Amino acid sequence: MGGARYKNCRTQIMAEKDGFVAKVVSGAIEKEKESLKALSHEIWSNPELNYEEVIAHKVLTDYLEAKGFAVDREFCNIKTAFRARFGSGSPNVCVICEYDALPTIGHACGHNLISEAGVAAGLGVKAYLETTGLTGTITVLGTPAEEGGGGKILLIERGALKGIDMSMMVHPAPFEIIMPNHLSCAQLTVEFTGKAAHAAAFPWEGVNALDAAVLAYTNISLLRQQMKPSWRVHAVFTNGGTKPNIIPEKASLHYYVRAPTSSELETLRAKVVSCFEAAATATGCTMKTEPVGKIYKNVVCNPILGKMYERNYRQLGVTDYEYSGDLTASTDFGNFSQEVPGLHPRYCVGGGKVATHSPPFAGVANTLESHAKTLLVATTLGMTCVDVLKGGEKLLSEIKEEFDKQMAALK
Ligand SMILES: [Zn+2]
Ligand SMILES: [Zn+2]
Structure with missing residues (x-):
């Protein structure tokens, strides 16, 4: 674990194969680059704690609504949760935004970047659905209170995952692992x-x-x-x-x-x-x-989603990462990942030198380099969502079969 580095921060396409998906997704994200950075900066500048993420919630829901998503504010009767959807029917693929901060040390877990990535991936997938007329739904879910408040657990209890086929998110870190185990x-x-x-x-x-x-x-x-x-x-x-x-x-x-x-x-x-x-x-x-x-709960990453993510990551020019590895942190995404198939890659920011939950990492969470890397990762996430949508029912049942096997092995 640790020490892995990324080769570049560009969202340009490095390969021809399946170039169309990459082109549409990265094109949509590239166009909104400045406003995505501004959105992330606004959240970073106003660190808010568990269930009090009022500014972040407003910034994100206003933006997604302006971009044409159907937005449920105060989703599941949680003041700072939201659900934004575009498209219709199955598959319904969910990307996650986290936006809570830590007491006294602000955005030292980089959740402003998680929001930036979630929204950017959502925009990329929306653009693909609009361009091709493909059937399917992209859901951007706003999940408050990851830092100890268990926002996702409350959302599960209130039925937030009903109708959602799988959920994915990315998290900044001082290392690079596509399929990290979390405790x-x-x-x-x-x-x-x-x-x-x-x-x-x-x-x-x-x-x-x-x-x-x-x-x-x-x-x-x-x-x-x-x-x-x-x-x-x-x-x-x-x-x-x-x-x-x-x-x-x-x-x-x-x-x-x-x-x-x-x-x-x-x-x-x-x-x-x-x-x-x-x-x-x-x-x-x-x-x-x-x-x-x-x-x-511990995080269960789905290997089919992991392989698709890896292929897309390589297509965008990133080759320096670990595919799987143990991580001794925890996340309430673990509970999501045991409800529906999921993926939670960690991506490297800050040159792999700065530990999360430390004041210097709050600085790392707002550098130009970190924003650029976040959008590269968001493009990968968006392309992986498109892969799932394109794969339709057949791919969905393969992913679910794998999920059932993993869950049976946990018992
Ligand atoms: Zn954290
Ligand atoms: Zn975190």
């Missing part, structure tokens, strides 16, 4: 309760909840030696007491627990909870642990 992820909190007392005058009267929290953190750090290399556990202290001269009565932590599959995740979560319990016993505290939100 399943659960969040949980733990709160320890002890007894307050003067920390100097009567410490023996107190029961220290902060000690319990520190012990829980330490227990889990010791557990790491027995953890598989693919497992991840990480936390922040969310309450460590109020004043040094009061023995803390309450202390709490917020944990993320990740593993490659749901069953491994359950194994790891049980070990983590045992560490909490041991800390409570040792200090004489009581403890309460609760899940936060819903579990993000």
